Amino acid sequence: MIELKHLSFSYDDKRKILDDVSLKLGGDGHKVIGIMGQNGAGKSTLFLNLVGELRPTSGEVLIDGKKVEYTKKGLRDLRRKIGIVFQNSDQQIFYSIVKDDVAFALHNLKLPANEIHQRVERVLDELNILNLKDRPIQYLSGGQKKRVAIAGIMVIGSEWILLDEPTSGLDPDGRIRMKKLIKKLVANGQKIILSSHDMDFMYETCDYFYLLGKGKILNEGTKQSVFNDEKLLEENNLTQPWLVKIHQKLGLPLYADEQDLFENNSLNS
Numbered sequence: 205m206i207e208l209k210h211l212s213f214s215y216d217d218k219r220k221i222l223d224d225v226s227l228k229l230g231g232d233g234h235k236v237i238g239i240m241g242q243n244g245a246g247k248s249t250l251f252l253n254l255v256g257e258l259r260p261t262s263g264e265v266l267i268d269g270k271k272v273e274y275t276k277k278g279l280r281d282l283r284r285k286i287g288i289v290f291q292n293s294d295q296q297i298f299y300s301i302v303k304d305d306v307a308f309a310l311h312n313l314k315l316p317a318n319e320i321h322q323r324v325e326r327v328l329d330e331l332n333i334l335n336l337k338d339r340p341i342q343y344l345s346g347g348q349k350k351r352v353a354i355a356g357i358m359v360i361g362s363e364w365i366l367l368d369e370p371t372s373g374l375d376p377d378g379r380i381r382m383k384k385l386i387k388k389l390v391a392n393g394q395k396i397i398l399s400s401h402d403m404d405f406m407y408e409t410c411d412y413f414y415l416l417g418k419g420k421i422l423n424e425g426t427k428q429s430v431f432n433d434e435k436l437l438e439e440n441n442l443t444q445p446w447l448v449k450i451h452q453k454l455g456l457p458l459y460a461d462e463q464d465l466f467e468n469n470s471l472n473s
């Protein structure tokens with residue numbers, strides 16, 4: 205479990221981006237946790253605090269009850285537990301060739317060469333990009349780069365994976381693949397925390413939500429509760445997912461996802 209205790213963070217001494225945030229992630233069996241909030245709400249800042257790239261100005265982060273230590277060893281241990289895929293894939297490209305880039309973290313972990321080779325091949329295959337392994341990353345499309353960035357985190361096999369805007373720049377097919385990938389990661393026993401402005405994607409993918417605004421957690425809960433509060437979403441420049449709208453405005457049941465709607469609605473009976 206990841207726990208934040210009274211965590212505050214400021215980039216300068218003028219403004220608190222995160223203001224006394226306390227929460228427990230993954231404590232109640234939640235596997236895909238969504239962090240929502242308008243532009244500038246502090247979602248990425250929160251993620252960077254979770255992975256130790258930023259250090260809280262006050263308060264603390266605990267992983268499985270143990271305080272994060274901001275030493276070289278402490279941060280290395282943290283990286284084995286929590287991986288992050290940044291919004292902009294270019295931010296996490298270290299080598300020019302796909303297979304070398306994906307292997308980067310494993311070399312840092314000093315794993316034997318044959319194990320590195322096997323892990324890289326397996327993950328590239330799982331992501332359907334084995335054919336790209338010898339290609340220079342700079343010539344890949346945005347969606348392909350995103351998959352390479354994800355591969356670089358998946359090979360580590362960390363318990364937690366943070367996905368910052370995983371659907372940005374993806375076409376509809378890429379979005380569906382992303383949803384399937386998240387399901388696969390969860391089936392592998394990994395837990396996901398993601399942030400996105402794509403409310404439909406969030407609604408269909410996550411099993412628990414936090415709404416972040418003005419540095420505070422403004423609301424939290426399941427999809428049935430969080431998305432019903434239209435006013436609070438509007439105040440935070442967020443829209444309701446279409447499945448929630450048809451539930452509220454047309455009186456249809458609240459379907460979990462598109463498939464649920466088409467398979468279970470009364471028109472079929």
Ligand SMILES: Nc1ncnc2c1ncn2[C@@H]1O[C@H](COP(=O)(O)OP(=O)(O)OP(=O)(O)O)[C@@H](O)[C@H]1O
Nearest residue numbers: 215216221241242243244245246247248249250401
């Ligand atoms: N390196 C930095 N130095 C100073 N201020 C920063 C820095 N990074 C972010 N900020 C500020 O912190 C606030 C929160 O930014 P953050 O990127 O965490 O928000 P976000 O919720 O992820 O936004 P978005 O949805 O636009 O990605 C913003 O006001 C931003 O301008």
